[in-house]
Amino acid sequence: MADRRRLLFVDDEPRVLEGIRRMLHSMREQWEISFAETGQEALDAAAAEPCDVIVSDMRMPGMDGSALLNEVRKQFPQTARIALSGQTKKEDILRAVGPVHQFLSKPCDAETLKSTISQALALRDLLADDRLRALLSQMDSLPVLPAVYEELLEELESPDASVKVVERIVSQDLGMSAKILQLVNSAFFGVRQHVSSPGQAVALLGLDTVKALVLSINVFSQFEDARVKGLSLEALWRHSMNAAGFAKTITRAESAERKTADHAFVAGLLHDVGKLVLAAKLPVEYAGALSLVKKDGPTLCEAERERFGATHAELGAYLLGLWGFSDPIVEALVFHHEPAKCSAREFGTLTAVHVANVLEHEASTEGGVGAASLLDQTYIAELGMAERLPEWQNLCREMADEERNR
Numbered sequence: 001m002a003d004r005r006r007l008l009f010v011d012d013e014p015r016v017l018e019g020i021r022r023m024l025h026s027m028r029e030q031w032e033i034s035f036a037e038t039g040q041e042a043l044d045a046a047a048a049e050p051c052d053v054i055v056s057d058m059r060m061p062g063m064d065g066s067a068l069l070n071e072v073r074k075q076f077p078q079t080a081r082i083a084l085s086g087q088t089k090k091e092d093i094l095r096a097v098g099p100v101h102q103f104l105s106k107p108c109d110a111e112t113l114k115s116t117i118s119q120a121l122a123l124r125d126l127l128a129d130d131r132l133r134a135l136l137s138q139m140d141s142l143p144v145l146p147a148v149y150e151e152l153l154e155e156l157e158s159p160d161a162s163v164k165v166v167e168r169i170v171s172q173d174l175g176m177s178a179k180i181l182q183l184v185n186s187a188f189f190g191v192r193q194h195v196s197s198p199g200q201a202v203a204l205l206g207l208d209t210v211k212a213l214v215l216s217i218n219v220f221s222q223f224e225d226a227r228v229k230g231l232s233l234e235a236l237w238r239h240s241m242n243a244a245g246f247a248k249t250i251t252r253a254e255s256a257e258r259k260t261a262d263h264a265f266v267a268g269l270l271h272d273v274g275k276l277v278l279a280a281k282l283p284v285e286y287a288g289a290l291s292l293v294k295k296d297g298p299t300l301c302e303a304e305r306e307r308f309g310a311t312h313a314e315l316g317a318y319l320l321g322l323w324g325f326s327d328p329i330v331e332a333l334v335f336h337h338e339p340a341k342c343s344a345r346e347f348g349t350l351t352a353v354h355v356a357n358v359l360e361h362e363a364s365t366e367g368g369v370g371a372a373s374l375l376d377q378t379y380i381a382e383l384g385m386a387e388r389l390p391e392w393q394n395l396c397r398e399m400a401d402e403e404r405n406r
Contacts, residue, residue, distance in 0.1 A: 080322060167199035271357060
């Protein structure tokens with residue numbers, strides 16, 4: 001019983017808390033669940049015994065949910081923060097974008113609540129380092145390329161701002177793409193469809209919401225230290241965009257369902273976001289790790305594990321998992337260098353991203369330090385897909401040629 005994970009639910013309506021108690025009764029052997037009716041009561045409970053996940057209503061008298069979760073972020077940075085709320089004003093939602101990892105709408109069914117909490121708890125097993133967990137839990141955005149950030153600001157502040165132009169700008173940056181996809185695919189803004197394109201996410205949110213997020217809430221953080229020696233953010237973006245296209249092409253070649261192709265695109269686009277985390281938050285240490293990578297030396301993942309006890313793959317997966325990205329995407333990020341470590345043995349998002357990442361590195365010299373990556377031939381053979389590899393290579397080569405000729 002000592003290893004049970006601790007959850008704290010906060011709501012000013014006792015009947016809501018009682019409903020949650022009944023809803024999660026079957027999990028009582030795995031989770032230690034406590035309840036609070038005010039923000040201050042919740043902070044006192046967390047101080048007395050830290051919790052792994054806090055789930056709070058947004059509209060409460062006194063200290064509301066946004067204020068509470070903002071305090072939790074400061075005082076208990078390793079705690080996953082989830083909002084569970086009903087009708088909420090747009091201004092309140094915008095205030096919650098920073099301190100809230102995930103947003104669930106009332107009424108929320110038991111399976112959705114359980115799966116959301118379970119994913120947040122499972123992420124803890126990815127990272128053993130408390131410092132890294134706290135660092136990632138406090139991140140509410142990823143760094144943005146300065147030139148792209150300035151271009152976005154200029155467009156949004158223009159009296160003739162265009163959704164199409166904003167779509168194009170956001171799609172040119174990994175940090176912007178990750179954050180905008182997180183928001184549009186959560187319950188924050190009530191979009192009731194899965195979105196895999198950053199441009200489509202902008203269109204669905206609308207120009208007014210994007211303006212508020214960028215100009216008022218500062219949802220994107222400019223990358224102040226423009227360079228970490230050995231890492232080109234522009235090259236990282238090009239590699240990620242190409243890998244996303246390759247991954248989607250590979251899934252389509254296998255007649256996979258549309259959701260798998262969409263997941264492959266998003267996972268391909270975001271598979272290296274952990275590098276952005278390290279470059280933004282630990283630039284000196286990360287530059288040191290990059291300097292270790294030589295032709296006959298350790299791989300980038302080996303150097304990262306030596307310096308941080310974790311790789312960019314695990315860091316990126318942890319952050320996107322906290323932000324509520326779906327399991328196939330998180331799984332693809334974790335294992336994109338080492339797919340055989342995943343227990344699943346069937347073609348899917350992970351397979352497409354692993355192959356796409358390798359093929360893109362082979363096709364380009366812009367991958368940066370540690371770009372060389374080996375295809376796990378044994379894993380591909382175990383899937384029974386070895387004979388499909390030449391076809392994937394041809395399709396991705398054709399796609400790369402078409403892109404270069406544009």
